[in-house]
Amino acid sequence: MTEKVKVKMTVNGRGYEREVEPRMLLVDFIRNELGLTGTHVGCEHGVCGTCTILFDGQPVRSCLIFAPQANGHDIQTVEGLGTIDKLHPIQEAFWEAHGAQCGFCTPGMMMSVVPFLAENKHPTDDEIREVVSGNLCRCTGYQHIINAVRLAAEKMAEGEQPVQEVSREN
Amino acid sequence: MKPASFDYYAPTTIAEALDVLAEVGYGGKVLAGGQSLVPAMNFRMALPSALIDLNSIPELDYIKPAGDGGVLIGAMTRDTRVEFDPLVAKAAPMVKETMPHVAHPQIRNRGTFGGLHAHADPTAQIPAVTWALGARMLVRGKEGERWVDASEFYMGPFAPAIEPNELLVEVALPPMPEKSGSSFKQVARQHGAQGLVGAASMVVLDDTGRCKEARLVLTSVGETVLLAVNASQMLVGEVPSAELIAAAAEAAATQDIDPGSDIHCTAEYRRHLTRVLSRQSLTLAFERAAGRGG
Numbered sequence: 001m002t003e004k005v006k007v008k009m010t011v012n013g014r015g016y017e018r019e020v021e022p023r024m025l026l027v028d029f030i031r032n033e034l035g036l037t038g039t040h041v042g043c044e045h046g047v048c049g050t051c052t053i054l055f056d057g058q059p060v061r062s063c064l065i066f067a068p069q070a071n072g073h074d075i076q077t078v079e080g081l082g083t084i085d086k087l088h089p090i091q092e093a094f095w096e097a098h099g100a101q102c103g104f105c106t107p108g109m110m111m112s113v114v115p116f117l118a119e120n121k122h123p124t125d126d127e128i129r130e131v132v133s134g135n136l137c138r139c140t141g142y143q144h145i146i147n148a149v150r151l152a153a154e155k156m157a158e159g160e161q162p163v164q165e166v167s168r169e170n
Numbered sequence: 171m172k173p174a175s176f177d178y179y180a181p182t183t184i185a186e187a188l189d190v191l192a193e194v195g196y197g198g199k200v201l202a203g204g205q206s207l208v209p210a211m212n213f214r215m216a217l218p219s220a221l222i223d224l225n226s227i228p229e230l231d232y233i234k235p236a237g238d239g240g241v242l243i244g245a246m247t248r249d250t251r252v253e254f255d256p257l258v259a260k261a262a263p264m265v266k267e268t269m270p271h272v273a274h275p276q277i278r279n280r281g282t283f284g285g286l287h288a289h290a291d292p293t294a295q296i297p298a299v300t301w302a303l304g305a306r307m308l309v310r311g312k313e314g315e316r317w318v319d320a321s322e323f324y325m326g327p328f329a330p331a332i333e334p335n336e337l338l339v340e341v342a343l344p345p346m347p348e349k350s351g352s353s354f355k356q357v358a359r360q361h362g363a364q365g366l367v368g369a370a371s372m373v374v375l376d377d378t379g380r381c382k383e384a385r386l387v388l389t390s391v392g393e394t395v396l397l398a399v400n401a402s403q404m405l406v407g408e409v410p411s412a413e414l415i416a417a418a419a420e421a422a423a424t425q426d427i428d429p430g431s432d433i434h435c436t437a438e439y440r441r442h443l444t445r446v447l448s449r450q451s452l453t454l455a456f457e458r459a460a461g462r463g464g
Binding site for chain 2: 002003005021022023025028044045046049052055058059060061063064065066068069071112130131133134
Protein backbone atom coordinates (compact mmCIF):
# COMPACT_ATOMS: atom_id res chain seq x y z
CA MET A 1 0.00 0.00 0.00
CA THR A 2 1.22 3.43 -0.92
CA GLU A 3 2.07 5.96 1.69
CA LYS A 4 -0.68 8.41 2.54
CA VAL A 5 -0.14 12.06 1.78
CA LYS A 6 -1.40 15.12 3.58
CA VAL A 7 -3.90 17.16 1.59
CA LYS A 8 -5.11 20.67 2.43
CA MET A 9 -7.69 22.51 0.40
CA THR A 10 -10.50 25.00 0.61
CA VAL A 11 -13.93 23.67 -0.25
CA ASN A 12 -16.81 26.15 -0.42
CA GLY A 13 -14.74 28.64 1.54
CA ARG A 14 -13.88 26.28 4.37
CA GLY A 15 -10.44 24.76 4.93
CA TYR A 16 -10.04 20.98 5.17
CA GLU A 17 -7.04 18.78 5.91
CA ARG A 18 -6.93 15.00 5.50
CA GLU A 19 -4.43 12.21 4.93
CA VAL A 20 -5.30 10.07 1.92
CA GLU A 21 -3.82 7.62 -0.53
CA PRO A 22 -2.63 9.50 -3.64
CA ARG A 23 -4.92 7.39 -5.83
CA MET A 24 -8.05 8.75 -4.19
CA LEU A 25 -10.06 10.64 -6.79
CA LEU A 26 -11.05 14.17 -5.87
CA VAL A 27 -14.73 13.30 -6.24
CA ASP A 28 -14.34 10.47 -3.72
CA PHE A 29 -12.44 12.80 -1.41
CA ILE A 30 -15.26 15.35 -1.58
CA ARG A 31 -17.97 12.76 -1.01
CA ASN A 32 -16.38 10.25 1.34
CA GLU A 33 -13.82 12.26 3.28
CA LEU A 34 -15.74 15.54 3.49
CA GLY A 35 -19.28 14.12 3.39
CA LEU A 36 -20.32 16.54 0.65
CA THR A 37 -22.48 14.19 -1.38
CA GLY A 38 -24.03 16.84 -3.60
CA THR A 39 -21.31 16.13 -6.16
CA HIS A 40 -22.28 12.90 -7.90
CA VAL A 41 -20.10 10.11 -9.30
CA GLY A 42 -21.21 8.85 -12.68
CA CYS A 43 -19.01 7.34 -15.35
CA GLU A 44 -15.67 7.83 -13.58
CA HIS A 45 -13.91 8.46 -16.87
CA GLY A 46 -14.73 12.05 -17.69
CA VAL A 47 -17.63 11.57 -20.06
CA CYS A 48 -20.85 12.21 -18.14
CA GLY A 49 -19.97 15.42 -16.30
CA THR A 50 -22.06 14.91 -13.18
CA CYS A 51 -18.93 15.20 -10.98
CA THR A 52 -18.17 18.69 -12.37
CA ILE A 53 -16.89 21.06 -9.69
CA LEU A 54 -15.12 24.41 -9.79
CA PHE A 55 -11.34 24.11 -9.42
CA ASP A 56 -9.93 27.60 -8.80
CA GLY A 57 -13.15 28.91 -10.32
CA GLN A 58 -13.21 26.80 -13.49
CA PRO A 59 -15.43 23.76 -14.15
CA VAL A 60 -13.50 20.49 -14.27
CA ARG A 61 -14.21 16.78 -13.83
CA SER A 62 -13.47 15.79 -10.24
CA CYS A 63 -13.23 12.12 -11.32
CA LEU A 64 -10.14 12.94 -13.41
CA ILE A 65 -8.16 14.62 -10.64
CA PHE A 66 -6.45 12.90 -7.74
CA ALA A 67 -7.16 14.39 -4.33
CA PRO A 68 -3.51 15.41 -3.69
CA GLN A 69 -3.62 17.48 -6.89
CA ALA A 70 -6.12 19.78 -5.20
CA ASN A 71 -3.63 20.50 -2.43
CA GLY A 72 -3.60 24.27 -1.86
CA HIS A 73 -6.42 24.88 -4.33
CA ASP A 74 -9.89 26.37 -4.05
CA ILE A 75 -12.78 24.00 -4.72
CA GLN A 76 -16.45 24.83 -5.06
CA THR A 77 -19.19 22.23 -5.08
CA VAL A 78 -22.94 22.50 -5.51
CA GLU A 79 -23.26 22.84 -1.72
CA GLY A 80 -21.50 26.18 -2.04
CA LEU A 81 -24.12 27.64 -4.37
CA GLY A 82 -26.96 28.39 -2.00
CA THR A 83 -28.69 27.16 1.13
CA ILE A 84 -32.09 25.57 1.65
CA ASP A 85 -33.42 28.91 2.86
CA LYS A 86 -31.63 31.00 0.29
CA LEU A 87 -31.17 29.23 -3.00
CA HIS A 88 -28.79 30.51 -5.66
CA PRO A 89 -30.62 31.93 -8.72
CA ILE A 90 -29.32 28.97 -10.73
CA GLN A 91 -30.88 26.56 -8.25
CA GLU A 92 -34.12 28.53 -8.22
CA ALA A 93 -34.24 28.50 -11.99
CA PHE A 94 -33.62 24.75 -12.22
CA TRP A 95 -36.45 24.27 -9.75
CA GLU A 96 -38.90 26.60 -11.46
CA ALA A 97 -38.14 25.50 -15.02
CA HIS A 98 -38.09 21.79 -14.14
CA GLY A 99 -34.39 21.60 -14.99
CA ALA A 100 -33.97 18.62 -12.69
CA GLN A 101 -35.84 15.46 -13.59
CA CYS A 102 -34.21 12.58 -11.71
CA GLY A 103 -31.59 15.04 -10.44
CA PHE A 104 -28.51 12.90 -11.00
CA CYS A 105 -26.88 15.18 -13.57
CA THR A 106 -28.09 18.38 -11.90
CA PRO A 107 -25.07 19.25 -9.71
CA GLY A 108 -22.74 18.94 -12.71
CA MET A 109 -25.09 20.93 -14.93
CA MET A 110 -25.27 23.74 -12.39
CA MET A 111 -21.55 23.91 -11.67
CA SER A 112 -20.79 23.94 -15.41
CA VAL A 113 -22.86 27.10 -15.90
CA VAL A 114 -21.71 29.10 -12.83
CA PRO A 115 -18.71 30.91 -14.41
CA PHE A 116 -20.47 31.01 -17.79
CA LEU A 117 -23.44 32.95 -16.38
CA ALA A 118 -21.13 35.23 -14.42
CA GLU A 119 -19.59 36.32 -17.73
CA ASN A 120 -22.60 36.07 -20.06
CA LYS A 121 -25.56 38.12 -18.96
CA HIS A 122 -27.68 37.36 -22.03
CA PRO A 123 -26.60 34.01 -23.46
CA THR A 124 -28.20 32.59 -26.61
CA ASP A 125 -29.67 29.10 -26.55
CA ASP A 126 -26.81 27.89 -28.74
CA GLU A 127 -24.27 29.21 -26.24
CA ILE A 128 -26.16 27.49 -23.43
CA ARG A 129 -26.18 24.21 -25.36
CA GLU A 130 -22.44 24.52 -25.90
CA VAL A 131 -21.70 25.13 -22.22
CA VAL A 132 -23.72 22.11 -21.03
CA SER A 133 -22.66 19.92 -23.97
CA GLY A 134 -20.18 18.16 -21.71
CA ASN A 135 -22.90 17.08 -19.29
CA LEU A 136 -25.13 14.10 -20.01
CA CYS A 137 -28.76 13.87 -18.85
CA ARG A 138 -30.07 10.35 -19.35
CA CYS A 139 -33.63 11.45 -18.58
CA THR A 140 -32.98 13.45 -21.77
CA GLY A 141 -34.52 16.47 -20.12
CA TYR A 142 -32.23 18.76 -22.05
CA GLN A 143 -34.82 21.29 -23.21
CA HIS A 144 -35.87 21.98 -19.63
CA ILE A 145 -32.22 22.34 -18.66
CA ILE A 146 -31.69 24.89 -21.45
CA ASN A 147 -34.82 26.70 -20.24
CA ALA A 148 -33.53 26.65 -16.68
CA VAL A 149 -30.16 28.12 -17.63
CA ARG A 150 -31.87 30.83 -19.67
CA LEU A 151 -34.14 31.62 -16.71
CA ALA A 152 -31.11 31.69 -14.40
CA ALA A 153 -29.44 34.18 -16.70
CA GLU A 154 -32.54 36.39 -16.59
CA LYS A 155 -32.71 36.20 -12.81
CA MET A 156 -29.03 37.03 -12.44
CA ALA A 157 -29.21 39.86 -14.99
CA GLU A 158 -32.07 41.39 -13.03
CA GLY A 159 -29.91 41.10 -9.95
CA GLU A 160 -32.82 39.35 -8.35
CA GLN A 161 -32.16 38.29 -4.81
CA PRO A 162 -32.81 34.62 -4.30
CA VAL A 163 -36.25 34.31 -2.73
CA GLN A 164 -37.68 31.15 -1.28
CA GLU A 165 -41.39 31.15 -2.06
CA VAL A 166 -42.28 27.50 -1.73
CA SER A 167 -42.36 25.91 1.67
CA ARG A 168 -39.97 23.00 2.11
CA GLU A 169 -42.77 21.03 3.76
CA ASN A 170 -44.76 20.88 0.53
CA MET B 171 -13.29 1.80 -11.64
CA LYS B 172 -10.73 2.99 -9.11
CA PRO B 173 -7.06 3.40 -10.01
CA ALA B 174 -4.44 1.06 -8.62
CA SER B 175 -1.89 2.35 -6.11
CA PHE B 176 1.06 4.44 -7.19
CA ASP B 177 3.76 6.60 -5.67
CA TYR B 178 2.94 10.25 -6.14
CA TYR B 179 5.49 12.97 -6.89
CA ALA B 180 4.69 16.64 -7.38
CA PRO B 181 7.95 18.35 -8.39
CA THR B 182 7.93 22.14 -8.58
CA THR B 183 10.68 22.63 -11.20
CA ILE B 184 11.59 20.94 -14.50
CA ALA B 185 14.98 19.96 -13.06
CA GLU B 186 13.33 18.27 -10.10
CA ALA B 187 10.88 16.46 -12.39
CA LEU B 188 13.77 15.11 -14.49
CA ASP B 189 15.48 13.88 -11.29
CA VAL B 190 12.30 12.05 -10.26
CA LEU B 191 11.89 10.56 -13.74
CA ALA B 192 15.43 9.17 -13.58
CA GLU B 193 14.78 7.80 -10.11
CA VAL B 194 11.47 6.00 -10.77
CA GLY B 195 12.52 4.42 -14.08
CA TYR B 196 10.24 2.75 -16.61
CA GLY B 197 7.24 2.27 -14.29
CA GLY B 198 6.85 6.01 -13.94
CA LYS B 199 4.35 8.05 -15.91
CA VAL B 200 4.15 11.80 -16.34
CA LEU B 201 0.80 13.32 -15.36
CA ALA B 202 -0.16 16.49 -17.21
CA GLY B 203 -3.86 17.39 -17.40
CA GLY B 204 -4.80 13.76 -16.85
CA GLN B 205 -7.85 13.93 -19.12
CA SER B 206 -6.72 10.79 -20.98
CA LEU B 207 -4.34 9.18 -18.48
CA VAL B 208 -6.67 9.24 -15.48
CA PRO B 209 -9.58 7.52 -17.33
CA ALA B 210 -7.08 4.86 -18.43
CA MET B 211 -5.96 4.50 -14.81
CA ASN B 212 -9.56 4.36 -13.55
CA PHE B 213 -10.19 1.49 -15.97
CA ARG B 214 -6.82 0.01 -14.88
CA MET B 215 -5.70 -0.06 -18.49
CA ALA B 216 -2.78 2.07 -17.27
CA LEU B 217 -1.00 0.87 -14.13
CA PRO B 218 1.92 3.21 -13.51
CA SER B 219 3.92 2.48 -10.36
CA ALA B 220 4.68 6.16 -9.98
CA LEU B 221 3.07 9.38 -11.17
CA ILE B 222 5.13 12.50 -11.74
CA ASP B 223 2.59 15.30 -11.58
CA LEU B 224 3.68 18.39 -13.56
CA ASN B 225 0.82 20.57 -12.34
CA SER B 226 2.95 22.32 -9.72
CA ILE B 227 5.61 23.47 -12.21
CA PRO B 228 4.75 27.08 -13.11
CA GLU B 229 7.69 27.37 -15.55
CA LEU B 230 5.82 25.02 -17.94
CA ASP B 231 2.75 27.25 -18.17
CA TYR B 232 3.21 30.05 -20.72
CA ILE B 233 2.32 31.41 -24.12
CA LYS B 234 4.91 33.79 -25.53
CA PRO B 235 5.88 35.25 -28.89
CA ALA B 236 8.75 33.55 -30.72
CA GLY B 237 11.51 35.55 -32.40
CA ASP B 238 10.30 34.48 -35.85
CA GLY B 239 6.76 35.80 -35.30
CA GLY B 240 5.41 32.43 -34.22
CA VAL B 241 4.30 31.41 -30.78
CA LEU B 242 5.83 29.24 -28.04
CA ILE B 243 3.46 27.29 -25.82
CA GLY B 244 4.60 25.69 -22.56
CA ALA B 245 3.64 22.05 -22.15
CA MET B 246 1.44 22.64 -19.09
CA THR B 247 -0.57 25.48 -20.61
CA ARG B 248 -4.27 24.63 -20.30
CA ASP B 249 -6.15 24.08 -23.55
CA THR B 250 -8.73 26.70 -22.60
CA ARG B 251 -6.00 29.32 -22.26
CA VAL B 252 -4.62 28.37 -25.69
CA GLU B 253 -8.13 28.52 -27.17
CA PHE B 254 -8.67 32.13 -26.12
CA ASP B 255 -5.12 33.50 -26.35
CA PRO B 256 -4.78 36.43 -28.81
CA LEU B 257 -1.18 35.50 -29.76
CA VAL B 258 -2.29 31.99 -30.72
CA ALA B 259 -5.30 33.35 -32.61
CA LYS B 260 -2.95 35.53 -34.68
CA ALA B 261 -0.03 33.16 -35.24
CA ALA B 262 -1.98 29.92 -35.51
CA PRO B 263 -5.68 30.58 -36.23
CA MET B 264 -6.28 26.89 -37.04
CA VAL B 265 -5.44 25.99 -33.43
CA LYS B 266 -8.14 28.33 -32.17
CA GLU B 267 -10.58 27.09 -34.82
CA THR B 268 -10.00 23.46 -33.88
CA MET B 269 -9.93 23.66 -30.10
CA PRO B 270 -13.76 23.57 -29.72
CA HIS B 271 -13.63 20.08 -31.29
CA VAL B 272 -11.44 18.84 -28.43
CA ALA B 273 -13.90 17.23 -26.01
CA HIS B 274 -15.75 19.76 -23.83
CA PRO B 275 -14.98 23.00 -21.98
CA GLN B 276 -14.62 21.15 -18.65
CA ILE B 277 -11.99 18.87 -20.21
CA ARG B 278 -10.14 21.75 -21.88
CA ASN B 279 -10.04 23.63 -18.57
CA ARG B 280 -7.82 20.88 -17.20
CA GLY B 281 -6.22 19.34 -20.29
CA THR B 282 -2.89 20.72 -21.43
CA PHE B 283 -1.38 21.61 -24.80
CA GLY B 284 1.68 19.47 -24.09
CA GLY B 285 -0.48 16.56 -23.02
CA LEU B 286 -2.44 16.71 -26.27
CA HIS B 287 0.82 16.13 -28.14
CA ALA B 288 2.64 13.79 -25.74
CA HIS B 289 -0.38 11.46 -25.58
CA ALA B 290 0.15 10.84 -29.33
CA ASP B 291 -3.44 9.74 -29.83
CA PRO B 292 -4.02 8.89 -33.52
CA THR B 293 -7.52 10.39 -33.28
CA ALA B 294 -6.40 13.68 -31.69
CA GLN B 295 -7.20 16.83 -33.66
CA ILE B 296 -4.62 19.30 -32.35
CA PRO B 297 -1.53 17.16 -33.20
CA ALA B 298 -2.76 16.99 -36.81
CA VAL B 299 -3.30 20.75 -36.84
CA THR B 300 0.10 21.62 -35.39
CA TRP B 301 1.86 19.17 -37.74
CA ALA B 302 0.17 20.85 -40.71
CA LEU B 303 1.32 24.21 -39.34
CA GLY B 304 4.92 22.96 -39.06
CA ALA B 305 5.21 22.67 -35.27
CA ARG B 306 8.35 21.59 -33.43
CA MET B 307 8.48 20.00 -29.99
CA LEU B 308 11.12 20.85 -27.41
CA VAL B 309 12.05 17.75 -25.42
CA ARG B 310 14.32 18.01 -22.39
CA GLY B 311 16.32 15.41 -20.50
CA LYS B 312 19.00 15.67 -17.84
CA GLU B 313 21.67 15.69 -20.56
CA GLY B 314 20.12 18.59 -22.44
CA GLU B 315 17.32 19.40 -24.81
CA ARG B 316 16.47 18.70 -28.44
CA TRP B 317 13.92 19.82 -31.02
CA VAL B 318 11.75 17.23 -32.70
CA ASP B 319 9.83 18.13 -35.83
CA ALA B 320 6.14 17.20 -35.71
CA SER B 321 6.76 14.91 -38.72
CA GLU B 322 9.09 12.79 -36.56
CA PHE B 323 7.27 13.05 -33.24
CA TYR B 324 4.57 10.37 -33.60
CA MET B 325 6.26 6.95 -33.53
CA GLY B 326 3.12 4.84 -33.09
CA PRO B 327 -0.20 4.84 -31.28
CA PHE B 328 0.32 6.66 -27.98
CA ALA B 329 4.07 6.55 -28.58
CA PRO B 330 5.65 10.00 -28.90
CA ALA B 331 9.38 10.47 -29.58
CA ILE B 332 10.07 11.18 -25.92
CA GLU B 333 12.43 8.92 -23.96
CA PRO B 334 11.26 7.68 -20.54
CA ASN B 335 13.72 10.04 -18.85
CA GLU B 336 12.66 13.07 -20.91
CA LEU B 337 9.87 15.64 -20.76
CA LEU B 338 8.05 17.52 -23.49
CA VAL B 339 8.50 21.12 -22.33
CA GLU B 340 7.31 23.28 -25.24
CA VAL B 341 5.50 23.29 -28.55
CA ALA B 342 6.73 25.93 -31.02
CA LEU B 343 4.38 27.08 -33.77
CA PRO B 344 5.87 29.03 -36.70
CA PRO B 345 4.13 32.17 -37.97
CA MET B 346 1.68 31.89 -40.87
CA PRO B 347 3.63 32.89 -44.03
CA GLU B 348 2.32 35.51 -46.45
CA LYS B 349 -0.44 34.16 -48.71
CA SER B 350 -1.08 31.15 -46.55
CA GLY B 351 -4.30 29.56 -45.40
CA SER B 352 -5.32 26.75 -43.09
CA SER B 353 -8.47 24.84 -42.22
CA PHE B 354 -9.56 21.89 -40.10
CA LYS B 355 -12.61 19.74 -40.88
CA GLN B 356 -13.89 16.77 -38.92
CA VAL B 357 -16.79 14.36 -38.72
CA ALA B 358 -17.68 13.04 -35.27
CA ARG B 359 -20.79 11.21 -34.13
CA GLN B 360 -21.56 14.01 -31.70
CA HIS B 361 -20.09 17.33 -30.75
CA GLY B 362 -17.03 16.85 -28.57
CA ALA B 363 -16.70 13.16 -29.38
CA GLN B 364 -13.67 11.52 -30.93
CA GLY B 365 -13.53 12.25 -34.66
CA LEU B 366 -14.17 9.45 -37.13
CA VAL B 367 -11.80 11.30 -39.46
CA GLY B 368 -10.26 14.77 -39.28
CA ALA B 369 -8.37 16.72 -41.96
CA ALA B 370 -6.03 19.64 -41.26
CA SER B 371 -4.76 21.62 -44.25
CA MET B 372 -2.12 24.29 -44.49
CA VAL B 373 -1.22 25.80 -47.89
CA VAL B 374 1.02 28.65 -49.07
CA LEU B 375 0.77 30.40 -52.45
CA ASP B 376 3.61 32.11 -54.34
CA ASP B 377 3.31 35.50 -56.06
CA THR B 378 1.98 33.92 -59.25
CA GLY B 379 -0.80 32.13 -57.39
CA ARG B 380 0.81 28.69 -57.53
CA CYS B 381 0.91 26.49 -54.47
CA LYS B 382 4.44 26.47 -53.07
CA GLU B 383 3.83 24.58 -49.85
CA ALA B 384 1.05 22.20 -48.76
CA ARG B 385 0.51 19.88 -45.84
CA LEU B 386 -2.63 17.80 -45.40
CA VAL B 387 -2.56 15.90 -42.07
CA LEU B 388 -5.25 13.36 -41.19
CA THR B 389 -6.55 11.87 -37.94
CA SER B 390 -8.04 8.45 -37.17
CA VAL B 391 -6.91 6.75 -40.39
CA GLY B 392 -3.68 5.13 -39.20
CA GLU B 393 -1.56 4.31 -36.19
CA THR B 394 -0.71 7.97 -35.70
CA VAL B 395 -1.97 11.24 -37.08
CA LEU B 396 -0.30 11.24 -40.48
CA LEU B 397 0.76 13.44 -43.36
CA ALA B 398 -1.06 12.61 -46.59
CA VAL B 399 2.21 12.56 -48.53
CA ASN B 400 0.95 12.05 -52.09
CA ALA B 401 -1.95 14.46 -51.70
CA SER B 402 0.31 17.15 -50.25
CA GLN B 403 3.04 16.72 -52.89
CA MET B 404 0.74 16.83 -55.91
CA LEU B 405 -0.48 20.29 -54.91
CA VAL B 406 2.96 21.89 -54.87
CA GLY B 407 3.87 23.84 -58.01
CA GLU B 408 0.29 23.81 -59.28
CA VAL B 409 -2.37 26.49 -59.60
CA PRO B 410 -5.13 25.44 -57.21
CA SER B 411 -8.42 24.48 -58.84
CA ALA B 412 -11.44 22.40 -57.89
CA GLU B 413 -10.12 19.58 -60.11
CA LEU B 414 -6.66 19.65 -58.52
CA ILE B 415 -8.11 19.62 -55.01
CA ALA B 416 -10.45 16.75 -55.90
CA ALA B 417 -7.50 14.78 -57.28
CA ALA B 418 -5.48 15.42 -54.12
CA ALA B 419 -8.41 14.37 -51.95
CA GLU B 420 -8.73 11.20 -54.02
CA ALA B 421 -5.01 10.50 -53.55
CA ALA B 422 -5.38 11.03 -49.80
CA ALA B 423 -8.28 8.58 -49.62
CA THR B 424 -6.77 5.90 -51.83
CA GLN B 425 -2.96 6.15 -51.68
CA ASP B 426 -2.02 7.84 -48.44
CA ILE B 427 -3.98 5.87 -45.87
CA ASP B 428 -4.72 2.31 -44.88
CA PRO B 429 -7.51 2.76 -42.37
CA GLY B 430 -8.98 0.02 -40.25
CA SER B 431 -12.56 -0.85 -39.40
CA ASP B 432 -13.61 -0.67 -35.79
CA ILE B 433 -16.66 -0.26 -33.61
CA HIS B 434 -16.94 3.38 -34.70
CA CYS B 435 -17.04 2.90 -38.48
CA THR B 436 -15.78 0.85 -41.40
CA ALA B 437 -12.53 1.39 -43.30
CA GLU B 438 -14.58 2.16 -46.40
CA TYR B 439 -16.45 4.95 -44.60
CA ARG B 440 -13.13 6.35 -43.34
CA ARG B 441 -11.86 6.53 -46.92
CA HIS B 442 -15.07 8.29 -47.95
CA LEU B 443 -14.72 10.79 -45.09
CA THR B 444 -11.06 11.33 -45.92
CA ARG B 445 -11.99 12.17 -49.51
CA VAL B 446 -14.76 14.59 -48.50
CA LEU B 447 -13.01 16.25 -45.57
CA SER B 448 -9.69 16.63 -47.42
CA ARG B 449 -11.50 18.36 -50.26
CA GLN B 450 -13.42 20.67 -47.91
CA SER B 451 -10.41 21.48 -45.81
CA LEU B 452 -8.05 22.12 -48.76
CA THR B 453 -10.67 24.22 -50.55
CA LEU B 454 -11.14 26.50 -47.55
CA ALA B 455 -7.39 26.70 -46.91
CA PHE B 456 -6.74 27.79 -50.52
CA GLU B 457 -9.58 30.33 -50.36
CA ARG B 458 -8.08 31.79 -47.22
CA ALA B 459 -4.60 31.82 -48.76
CA ALA B 460 -5.87 33.70 -51.78
CA GLY B 461 -7.68 36.19 -49.57
CA ARG B 462 -4.72 36.88 -47.33
CA GLY B 463 -2.73 39.81 -48.68
CA GLY B 464 -3.82 38.72 -52.15
